[in-house]
Amino acid sequence: MSRAKISREEVLHLARLSRLRLDEAEVEPMRAELDALLVYMEELAGLELEGVEPTPQMLESDEGGRDDELQPSLDRALVLEAAPEVQDGAFAVPQVMERQ
Amino acid sequence: MSVPALEPLFEGVVRQAEAIAEGRLGALELARAYLDRIDALDPQLGAYLHVDREGALAAAAAVDRRRAAGESLGPLAGVPLAIKDNLCTRGMPTTCASRFLEGYRPPYDAHVVERLRAQGAVILGKTNLDEFAMGSSNESSAFFAARNPWDTSRVPGGSSGGSAVATAAGLAAASLGSDTGGSVRQPAAFCGVTALKPTYGRISRYGLVAFASSLDQVGPIGRSVRDVARLFTAIAGHDPRDATSSTRPLDAHARAAEGGARGKRIGVLRSELEAADLEIRAPIEAALGLLEAAGARLEEISLPHARHAVSIYYVIATAEASSNLARFDGMRYGARQPGPGLLETYEASRSKGFGPEVRRRILLGTYVLSAGYQDAYYLRAERARTRLREDYARAFERVDLLAGPVTPTAAFRLDEKAKDPLAMYLSDVFTLPASLAGVPALSAPVGFTPSGLPVGLQLTAPAFEEARLFELGAALEPRLGCAERRPPLAAS
Numbered sequence: 001m002s003r004a005k006i007s008r009e010e011v012l013h014l015a016r017l018s019r020l021r022l023d024e025a026e027v028e029p030m031r032a033e034l035d036a037l038l039v040y041m042e043e044l045a046g047l048e049l050e051g052v053e054p055t056p057q058m059l060e061s062d063e064g065g066r067d068d069e070l071q072p073s074l075d076r077a078l079v080l081e082a083a084p085e086v087q088d089g090a091f092a093v094p095q096v097m098e099r100q
Numbered sequence: 101m102s103v104p105a106l107e108p109l110f111e112g113v114v115r116q117a118e119a120i121a122e123g124r125l126g127a128l129e130l131a132r133a134y135l136d137r138i139d140a141l142d143p144q145l146g147a148y149l150h151v152d153r154e155g156a157l158a159a160a161a162a163v164d165r166r167r168a169a170g171e172s173l174g175p176l177a178g179v180p181l182a183i184k185d186n187l188c189t190r191g192m193p194t195t196c197a198s199r200f201l202e203g204y205r206p207p208y209d210a211h212v213v214e215r216l217r218a219q220g221a222v223i224l225g226k227t228n229l230d231e232f233a234m235g236s237s238n239e240s241s242a243f244f245a246a247r248n249p250w251d252t253s254r255v256p257g258g259s260s261g262g263s264a265v266a267t268a269a270g271l272a273a274a275s276l277g278s279d280t281g282g283s284v285r286q287p288a289a290f291c292g293v294t295a296l297k298p299t300y301g302r303i304s305r306y307g308l309v310a311f312a313s314s315l316d317q318v319g320p321i322g323r324s325v326r327d328v329a330r331l332f333t334a335i336a337g338h339d340p341r342d343a344t345s346s347t348r349p350l351d352a353h354a355r356a357a358e359g360g361a362r363g364k365r366i367g368v369l370r371s372e373l374e375a376a377d378l379e380i381r382a383p384i385e386a387a388l389g390l391l392e393a394a395g396a397r398l399e400e401i402s403l404p405h406a407r408h409a410v411s412i413y414y415v416i417a418t419a420e421a422s423s424n425l426a427r428f429d430g431m432r433y434g435a436r437q438p439g440p441g442l443l444e445t446y447e448a449s450r451s452k453g454f455g456p457e458v459r460r461r462i463l464l465g466t467y468v469l470s471a472g473y474q475d476a477y478y479l480r481a482e483r484a485r486t487r488l489r490e491d492y493a494r495a496f497e498r499v500d501l502l503a504g505p506v507t508p509t510a511a512f513r514l515d516e517k518a519k520d521p522l523a524m525y526l527s528d529v530f531t532l533p534a535s536l537a538g539v540p541a542l543s544a545p546v547g548f549t550p551s552g553l554p555v556g557l558q559l560t561a562p563a564f565e566e567a568r569l570f571e572l573g574a575a576l577e578p579r580l581g582c583a584e585r586r587p588p589l590a591a592s
Contacts, residue, residue: 006467014463017470018422019429019443021451022459034464036522041411044480047487054482055489057314058300058538059344066340078207084436093431094442 005038006031109133109270110586113179113327116273120178123167127178131160131222134180138224138271140591146246147256147265149185150193151225156180159222166220176334177220182272184263185226186233187318188307189213192223196232196309197241200434200453210307211342212276212318212335219334224272227262231455232425233278233311235259236286236527239518240457247514248290249587250553254511257287260321264291267321269587274322274331280312281413282506282531284319285543289506289556292545292582294328294573295321297531299563300538301346303332304339312420313344315413315535324583325544325573332566348564361575362395364568367495369504370400371407372530376505383547383555384505390579391503391572401499403491408484409532414525415468415481416536421458422465428453460521485536492537496562501572505530506543506556534560542569545582554582 011031015022022030076089085092108116108125119125135153142148163178183189186196188206190213195201209217217223230240238246238261246261248254249269256265260277264287267275277284279297288295296319303318310316320331339345368388373381392398430436430449437448454462468477495502507530517524534541539560546557557576561568577583 010467011463014466014470018462018466019426019446019450020454020459020462021447030460030463033460033521034467037414037464037525038467040522041415041477044408044411044415044484045476047405047408047480047484049480049483049487052483052486054479055314055485056482057344066343074207079432082204082207082433084430084434091432094438094445096442 004031004035005042006035109137109273110323111273112323113176113274113330114324116179117176117330120163120167121173125178127160127163127167127222128157130178131156131180131224134224134272141269141589142271144247144252145249145265145269145271146244147227147262147269147271148182148225149195149197149228149243149262152192152223155192156222156224159217163220163222174219174221175330176216178222179220179273180222180224181216182224182227182263182266182275183213184229184260184275184277186229186278186309186311187213187276188309189223189226192226194226194309195243197229197243198231198453198455198458199242200428200449202242202435204433206307208307211304211339213307215335216276227260227266227275229262230259231458232309232421233259233280233283234421234457234461236282236524237512237514237517238262238287239514240455242455245514248511249589250292251511254513254553255290257290257511259283259287260319261287263321264288264293264295267291267293267323269589274320274327276331276335277319277321278308279317279319279535280315280417281535282528284321285506285531285541285556285558286528288321288543289545290511290554292548292554292585292587293321293323294325294545295319295543296328296332296566296569297534297541298332298336298566299346299540301344302540302564302566303336304342304345306339306341310424312417313424314420315417325542325570325577328542329570346564360571361391364391364396364501364572365499366391366396366398366572367401367499367502368398369403369502371402372504376508376530377510379549380505380507380510380555384503384557387546387557387576387580388503391576394575394579396572399499401495401502403488403495403533405484405488405491406533409488409536410525410529412481412484412488412536413528413532414464415477416485418461418465419469419478420465422462422469425454425458425462457521488533489537492533492539492562500561501568502560504558506558507531510549510553510555530558534558539563540566540569542573544573544576546576546580547582548585
C-alpha cells in the first residue's frame, strides 16, 4: 500500500473526533476498508463539476417551517423511563466540570 | 366462516380488510393465525426482533367488538402488519437492531405507526434490519441475520430484510420499512414482494430513527401493487412534526392503481439492464415486452451520472449518518457504559453499542466532512448529485416512467459479501440514483431465476407521481402471475 489514502494516525484521529474507541486489533482492518472505499470514490475527481450548485438537501423551495408556537411536549416521566440514570426528575450525567 | 387455515394469510391487505368489514373473517382469528405461523416459521427466518402477541390480540379483539357494535371501521381494520424496528412504537421495543438501543421503549409512536393504528391496523411486531438500517443483506443486525424464505442459505436483502421476509413468508399481511438507498426495494426484489420508495417528503419521518436525512423515507412493502398503494395512502401526507414533510395535497393518489399501460411512455435503462446478470435481465425484458403488447411505448434512455451513484451516495449518506448518530451518547436513552469521565463514557457507550458497519460509516462520514477533505469528497458528491437530478429531469421530459432492474444479481449467499464492504455497497448501484434524486420508485416482482429466486423490476416516476407507478405496476401484475407463487416453507 504505497499510495494509501488514509493512514493509521488519521483513523485514530477520526475515531477520537467521532467519540469511538478502536481496539488495537481493529485499527488496521478498519484503515484498509476505509482506504478501499476512498480509493473507489476517487472516481468522482474525474467529473466536470465547475460551477454546479450542490444539492445538500431536498426541500422544495415553497416549504416553510411550521409557526413557532408552543406545543405540548412528551411526558417527562415517560421520557425518563428510558434514561440510563435519573436524578430529581432529570437525566443524571457524568460530571462535566472539574471542582475548583 | 370456515376459511382454510393458510389462505387468508396470503390474501393481502385489501382483501383481508374487505373480508373483515363484511364479517367473513374475524380479526382475532386472523391475528391468531399469523401469530401461530410466526411461532412455527420465524425461528428459521429471523424476520421478527419482537412479537407483540398481547398487543396484537387486544387490537384485533377491539376491531371485532367495533364491528359487532356496528361502529365504522378504518380502511385497515383488523389487518395484521409488521413494522421495521427503526420506527418508534410506544410501549414496544425499538432497537434499530443495535446493542445500543437494546431494551429501549420509545415514549411515542412514529407518525406512520400512529396513522396505521388510527385506521385499525393490528401491529404484530417489529422486524429485523441491518443495524441502524446500514446494510444491504440484514447481516449487520446486532442480533441475528434474517434469511431469504426462497432459499434460507441466502440473504433476504436489506436493510428492511425482516419486513420483506415477513411479507413474503405470510408472517404479516404487509409491512413498513424504510429506504435510504434501496432498503425497501432491494429486499422486496430478493424476496419476491412489492415495495415503494416514495418521493422525498411525501411521508412524515417523525419517529423514524434518522440515518441520512436528505435520503431517508418510510416505504410500504406488500404482496401486490394494490396493497402497497393502500398502505401508502394510509401513511402519506403532511405532518407538521417533520420539517421536510411536503404540504402538497395527496388527492392525486386516491385514484391510484386504476391500471393501464396504454399510451404510457416508458424509458428503458438499457445500460443498467446490460450490467445485470442475464437471469435478472431475461424476466425484466419479458415484462417490458408484456407492457409494450399492452400499449406502452418503450424507448431507450440513459442517466449518464447514475454510474457515479455508489460514490455519491456513500459520501453523502455516511456524512449525514456521522452527524445523525452523534445523538447516541448514552446520556438520555440507550445503553450507557460508565467510564472515569464524560468523554470516556461517550467513547465506551458508542464503541460497545455500535457494530462494525455502523462504526465504519461514522468514521467514513467524519472523514469526508473533515477539514481538507470536505471539498474533495462531500462538496463534490453534492455537486454530482445535482448532475444526477438533472439527468432525471431530462429523462422525464421524454418519458412518463423509467424501467430497469432493482439489483444486478438475485439474492446472494450469507457471508458472500459480509467481509467486503465495497462489494456490498456496489450491490446497491441501481437503487441509489432514485434516492439521490428524491424521486419515487417501485420494486415489483416480475419472475424467477432458473434456480427459483425472485427477480424485481424497478419503475421510477417524477417526484410526487406515485400514482403513475401504481398504475403501471397494477397493469403488469396480472399479466405475470408471479405474485401467486409462495416460498417453499415448512415448519422445522
